[in-house]
Amino acid sequence: MKVLSFCPSSAVSSSLTGWIIFFLTFHIHKLESAKFRVTGPGHPVTARMGEAIVLPCHLSPRISAVNMEVRWFRSEFTSVVHQYYEGKEQYGKQMTDYHGRTELLKAGIMDGNVSLQILNIRPSDEGQYNCFVQDGPFYEEALLELKVA
Numbered sequence: 181m182k183v184l185s186f187c188p189s190s191a192v193s194s195s196l197t198g199w200i201i202f203f204l205t206f207h208i209h210k211l212e213s214a215k216f217r218v219t220g221p222g223h224p225v226t227a228r229m230g231e232a233i234v235l236p237c238h239l240s241p242r243i244s245a246v247n248m249e250v251r252w253f254r255s256e257f258t259s260v261v262h263q264y265y266e267g268k269e270q271y272g273k274q275m276t277d278y279h280g281r282t283e284l285l286k287a288g289i290m291d292g293n294v295s296l297q298i299l300n301i302r303p304s305d306e307g308q309y310n311c312f313v314q315d316g317p318f319y320e321e322a323l324l325e326l327k328v329a
Contacts, residue, residue: 225327244290249314
């Protein structure tokens with residue numbers, strides 16, 4: 181005759197092991213997804229018509245963005261103000277209003293500085309800008325506002 185034995189401690193142990201595995205997996209994934217943050221000034225940037233302005237944006241921690249995609253856009257992702265990808269400027273999707281007037285300031289790109297300079301400011305430049313940075317499947321963005329005086 182066989183006797184089935186149920187040991188509550190083994191069920192608790194198995195359940196606890198499952199929760200520990202879930203907890204570790206969740207937190208490792210969360211750490212992996214927090215590679216960097218994209219930050220802007222936190223206040224509107226003011227420019228005068230006809231002048232050049234720099235829209236500040238950087239990665240935190242200050243890691244290199246050389247091999248990342250940096251996209252500055254207006255209200256929609258496809259409204260491209262400036263795009264840097266695969267180590268160079270990409271002008272194919274740039275809005276015509278910005279042709280020849282934008283430059284990613286690459287002097288600090290190794291330190292996570294992805295600021296954008298806009299030349300010859302126009303009244304139509306006023307409004308919100310998104311600083312979007314993508315590294316593989318991970319991406320973050322910051323929202324900035326430009327006021328034209």
